[in-house]
Amino acid sequence: MELRHLRYFCVVAEELNLTRAAERLHMAQPPLTRQIKQLERHLGAPLFQRHSRGLVLTPPGQFFHEHALQILEKIDVTVTSTRHMARSKHRIFGIGFVPSVFYGQLPLLVRGLRQKDDLELTLAELTTVQQVQALKAGRIDMGFGRLLIDDPEVVQEVLFEEPMMAALPAGHALEGTRPTLAQLAEDHLILFPATPRPSLADMVLGLFRRRGLKVQVAQEANELQTALGLVVSGLGITLVPEQVSRLTRDGIVYAYLADSGITTPIICSRRKGEPPSEVMQAANEILEVLVENRRSGRYP
Amino acid sequence: MELRHLRYFCVVAEELNLTRAAERLHMAQPPLTRQIKQLERHLGAPLFQRHSRGLVLTPPGQFFHEHALQILEKIDVTVTSTRHMARSKHRIFGIGFVPSVFYGQLPLLVRGLRQKDDLELTLAELTTVQQVQALKAGRIDMGFGRLLIDDPEVVQEVLFEEPMMAALPAGHALEGTRPTLAQLAEDHLILFPATPRPSLADMVLGLFRRRGLKVQVAQEANELQTALGLVVSGLGITLVPEQVSRLTRDGIVYAYLADSGITTPIICSRRKGEPPSEVMQAANEILEVLVENRRSGRYP
DNA sequence: TTCCACGATACCTCCAGGGTATGGCAAGGC
DNA sequence: GCCTTGCCATACCCTGGAGGTATCGTGGAA
Numbered sequence: 001m002e003l004r005h006l007r008y009f010c011v012v013a014e015e016l017n018l019t020r021a022a023e024r025l026h027m028a029q030p031p032l033t034r035q036i037k038q039l040e041r042h043l044g045a046p047l048f049q050r051h052s053r054g055l056v057l058t059p060p061g062q063f064f065h066e067h068a069l070q071i072l073e074k075i076d077v078t079v080t081s082t083r084h085m086a087r088s089k090h091r092i093f094g095i096g097f098v099p100s101v102f103y104g105q106l107p108l109l110v111r112g113l114r115q116k117d118d119l120e121l122t123l124a125e126l127t128t129v130q131q132v133q134a135l136k137a138g139r140i141d142m143g144f145g146r147l148l149i150d151d152p153e154v155v156q157e158v159l160f161e162e163p164m165m166a167a168l169p170a171g172h173a174l175e176g177t178r179p180t181l182a183q184l185a186e187d188h189l190i191l192f193p194a195t196p197r198p199s200l201a202d203m204v205l206g207l208f209r210r211r212g213l214k215v216q217v218a219q220e221a222n223e224l225q226t227a228l229g230l231v232v233s234g235l236g237i238t239l240v241p242e243q244v245s246r247l248t249r250d251g252i253v254y255a256y257l258a259d260s261g262i263t264t265p266i267i268c269s270r271r272k273g274e275p276p277s278e279v280m281q282a283a284n285e286i287l288e289v290l291v292e293n294r295r296s297g298r299y300p
Numbered sequence: 301m302e303l304r305h306l307r308y309f310c311v312v313a314e315e316l317n318l319t320r321a322a323e324r325l326h327m328a329q330p331p332l333t334r335q336i337k338q339l340e341r342h343l344g345a346p347l348f349q350r351h352s353r354g355l356v357l358t359p360p361g362q363f364f365h366e367h368a369l370q371i372l373e374k375i376d377v378t379v380t381s382t383r384h385m386a387r388s389k390h391r392i393f394g395i396g397f398v399p400s401v402f403y404g405q406l407p408l409l410v411r412g413l414r415q416k417d418d419l420e421l422t423l424a425e426l427t428t429v430q431q432v433q434a435l436k437a438g439r440i441d442m443g444f445g446r447l448l449i450d451d452p453e454v455v456q457e458v459l460f461e462e463p464m465m466a467a468l469p470a471g472h473a474l475e476g477t478r479p480t481l482a483q484l485a486e487d488h489l490i491l492f493p494a495t496p497r498p499s500l501a502d503m504v505l506g507l508f509r510r511r512g513l514k515v516q517v518a519q520e521a522n523e524l525q526t527a528l529g530l531v532v533s534g535l536g537i538t539l540v541p542e543q544v545s546r547l548t549r550d551g552i553v554y555a556y557l558a559d560s561g562i563t564t565p566i567i568c569s570r571r572k573g574e575p576p577s578e579v580m581q582a583a584n585e586i587l588e589v590l591v592e593n594r595r596s597g598r599y600p
Numbered sequence: 601t602t603c604c605a606c607g608a609t610a611c612c613t614c615c616a617g618g619g620t621a622t623g624g625c626a627a628g629g630c
Numbered sequence: 631g632c633c634t635t636g637c638c639a640t641a642c643c644c645t646g647g648a649g650g651t652a653t654c655g656t657g658g659a660a
Contacts, residue, residue: 001379002302004648013437018607031649033607043379045386052657053605060386062439066430067378071371078367079301079343086345086360099523107532107551114534123530125522130366137313139362222425223523225547226399230423232407234414247525247547251407304617319637331618333639352626353636 003075005039006068009047012036013065017054093279094140096126099193100200100224101144101266104162104243105290112286116279127199128267135271142283143269146200155272159291161263163242164207166255167231178258181211188218188236192227203264204239228252303375305339306368308332309347313365317354393579394440396426399493400500400524401444401566404462404543405590412586416579427499428567435571442583443569446500455572459591461563463542464507466555467531478558481511488518488536492527503564504539528552 008025012032015021022029040047047061057065093113097106113121126134128145132154135143148156166179174183185208191201201220208215218236221227227238232251241264245254268287276284308325312332315321322329340347347361357365393413397406413421426434428445432454435443448456466479474483485508491501501520508515518536521527527538532551541564545554568587576584 001375002304004302017605019605027648028650029606030608030610030651033609035648037608043386044383050607052607053659055607057437058386060382062437063385064378064382065437066434066439067374067381069433071374071378074367074371074374075301078364078371081367082343082345082360082364085363086343086358099526102526102529103549107529110530110533110535123519123521125526133369134366137357137362137365139366219423221423223399223525225523225525226402226425229402229407230410233410235410247549249403249547317637318639327617328619329637330620330639330641335617337639350638352638353628355638 001039001042003072005035005042006072008032008035009039010065010068010072012048012055013057013061013068016056093120093283094122094124094134094142096124096131096134096140096143096145098127098145098200099125100146100241100244103241103246104266105294106144108290109283109286113279113283116282127193128269129198131269135269141270141280145267145269146203146264147198148265148267149269153272155270157268157270158265159268159287160294161265164204164239164257164262164264165242165245166257167228167238167240167245168253168255169231169234169237170251170253172237172253174255175253176255178256180258181208181262182213184237184239184257185213185215189215190219190221190227190230190236190238191217192221192224192238194220194222200264207239207262225249301339301342303372305335305342306372308335309339310365310368310372312336312348312355313357313361313368316356393583394422394424394434394442396424396431396434396440396443396445398427398445398500399425400446400541400544403541403546404566405594406444408590409583409586413579413583416582427493428569429498431569435569441570441580445567445569446503446564447498448565448567449569453572455570457568457570458565459568459587460594461565464504464539464557464562464564465542465545466557467528467538467540467545468553468555469531469534469537470551470553472537472553474555475553476555478556480558481508481562482513484537484539484557485513485515489515490519490521490527490530490536490538491517492521492524492538494520494522500564507539507562525549 008021011024012018012021015024018033018036019029022032025032036047043060043064045060045064046058047064048055049058095110110121110123122140124134124140126140126143126145128143128147128149131140131143131145132149132151134140136151136153148158166174166184168174168179189204189208191204193199193201205215216236219230221230224240224244228240228249230236231238232249240254270280274280308321311324312318312321315324318333318336319329322332325332336347343360343364345360345364346358347364348355349358395410410421410423422440424434424440426440426443426445428443428447428449431440431443431445432449432451434440436451436453448458466474466484468474468479489504489508491504493499493501505515516536519530521530524540524544528540528549530536531538532549540554570580574580
C-alpha cells in the first residue's frame, strides 16, 4: 500500500463516483478502479458497495476513510513542520512527558526552566517508550514517564512512587471503602490513553494480570478526563495516579486501594553517559527541590 | 512522497548507515540512497548529515523521524482495525464529541443510552468539523461540538451557551478580578487542542480577533488539562468553558470575564431530514431533560 | 425499448524503481 | 606515509507496474 492509494481512496470516498473522482485526480477512470481494487485486496476488506450509479461506502470503508484522512492530514502537517524546522536556527531543550504526570510538579519544573534566558523549551506529549527513543535520537533531552524501560543508552531515575487510586462513579457500591483490586476487577475497566502503547494503560493491565485477575475493558479513551467522563457515564471504573484526584469532579469519587504497593512511578529519563549541560544541571537542581517538597509533603 | 519513502527513511534513521539499511530492506544501497535524496528534495530539508562512516540525523531529520514513525504506526493500526471491522457484523450508534464537552452533561447522556439493551455505542473524539463530515458519511449518528458549521446536510442545534472563563496562574495580577479580553490579550495565550483544526482553539482566537486584539500564542497542547498544566507553568493563560472550572486545580484560578456574551455553545449535530430512529428519539429525550436541568440550574 | 451513466476488463506504452558497476572520500590500521 | 576498508554518490541499464485507450456489461431513467 502506498500513499497514492490513500489519496485516491479519499477522493473516491468523497465523490462516491469513480468517474468524477478520476477527473478530480486528473487520471483515467480504469486505473483508478484498479488502484481501489488493489487497496481492497491489500486490506482484505471491501471498502465500497458497487451500484450501477455510483458507490456506497461500507462500514469498514467509512472507518478507513476517517482514518485515512487523519493520516494524510498528519503527513501534510509533518511535511510542513519539517520544512519550517529546516529554516529555523536555534538549539532547544526538549522535554517529553506523558499527560498524567502533568498534574503534579512537572509544571513547576517548566516554570523554573522558563526563567532562564535564551532557552527555548519544547514540550512534547510522548509515551515513556517514545521518550526513550526520542532521547536516543536526540529529539528530547529529558523525559517524564511512568514505565521502567531497560535500555543501555538511557538512564531512568524514579523520582517517587505515586499511589494509584480508583475513580468510581458516585453512588458506586464501593464508594467510601478501600476497595481491593479483586473487587475492582468485578467491574468494567476504562483504560487511558488508548494509543499509542505501551503506556500507563498497560501498567494498569499488568497490575491485574500479575494478581491473576481478569478484567473487562469497557472502553478506551485518549484523554484522562475523557476516561473520567466515561466513569461518570457508568461505563466502568478507572485507576488514576493520586495527584489526579486533587481535581474533584462531579459524579466521581476516588478511593485509596486496600492492596499495598499499588503505585505508579514518576520516572525521569536521560541519556546515559552524557556530561550534563548547564541547562541539564539547572533542570536537575529544580527537580531535586520538587522531589524533596513532594517527599516532605510541602505543596506550593 | 510515498509510504516507501517513510519506510526507507525510518530504517535508515535507525541504522544511520545506508548500506546496512539497504540490507535490512532487501534492496541495494544505491537505490536507497536515491530514494532518501528524493525525500529530502520533496521536503526541501536535509534529513541527514553525511559522514565517511555513516550518517547523523539533522534536527529536522529527528523531528521527521519521530512523526514518520507515528504515521507508520497509525497506518498499521488503521489497516488492522479495518480488517477486523470487515469481519464484524452489527449496527452501532456513534457519538462524536470534542473533549471539552465531556466535562458537563454528555456523560449522563451516554449513561442513559447505555441502559438500552442491544445497543452498542461508539464514542469518538472528533472536532466539530470532523463530526459534520462523519455524520454525512454515516460514521456517527450524533455529534457534540462547539462550532457552528453551515452545511445543508447537517442540522445543528445549540443546546446552550456556556460562558468562557479565564484560567490564570495563581498569583496572577488579574486574580480576583473580572478581566477583559483586552487585559488577557496582554498576556501570552495557551491554546488547545493543538490539532486537528479548526476547533475550540480557533473559536478562542476568533474572540480576540473580532475585537481587534492581537494575541501571542505561547504554546499549544493536545489536552485541556495539559494546557492547564502549562498555565501552572507560567507560560500564559487560557480560556476554558465554565464547566471545566468545576475541577479545581492547584496553581490555577478561574475568572469570569468582564465582557458580556463571551460564551461557547454546546452544539448537537444531526443529519438533516432523517426520520429519527428509536435510538435517536431516546437520545433526544434524554438530551431535553439534560438541557432543562442545565437551564434551571439543577445539577445531579 | 432505448439511452445513458457508470464500473470492470483487456491490451498497450513508457517511466521510474531497483539492479550492477564503479568512483570518490575519509577514517583506521600497519 | 601508505594501504585498506567502509561508506555514500553517480552512471548506466532493465523491467514491472502505473496509467493510458478501447470496449464490454449492467442497471436505472426517460
